[in-house]
Amino acid sequence: MPATSALRKAKLTVTISGDVINEIDEIAKEKGNPRSQVMEEILRDWLLKSKKMAIEKDIEAYYISLTENEKKENREWSMIATESAKRTWND
Structure with missing residues (x-):
């Protein structure tokens, strides 16, 4: 829970x-x-949009930094997750 001082209003x-x-x-x-x-x-x-944009930039930088092998592994995991989700939803 935020400190009381963080909840006070201030004139600006x-x-x-x-x-x-x-x-x-x-x-x-x-x-x-x-x-x-x-x-x-x-x-x-x-403020919320700025934080979201910063997170999106970090995610983009992460994916850009992946090697080809890491990208391949990521695609494989995505396919496994997709198939698993399909089986779960179809049961």
Whole structure:
């Protein structure tokens, strides 16, 4: 469980261009939520996407780094898993 201090809200001052503020205000109006709540949702979404992209890059780098023998073994294991899944689902 996160520490209590991690759960507290903090006031933050940022400078954002007017066109971005207008879009945020429009979203807030549509949702009926305060601007700060919309900003927090947007930032949480961005953080989640950034973490996901980093994981995807790591996975891609892993598969690119495989030797031909490792790629062949990976394909063989995939075929075994596919056949096993088919047998399980067809039972």
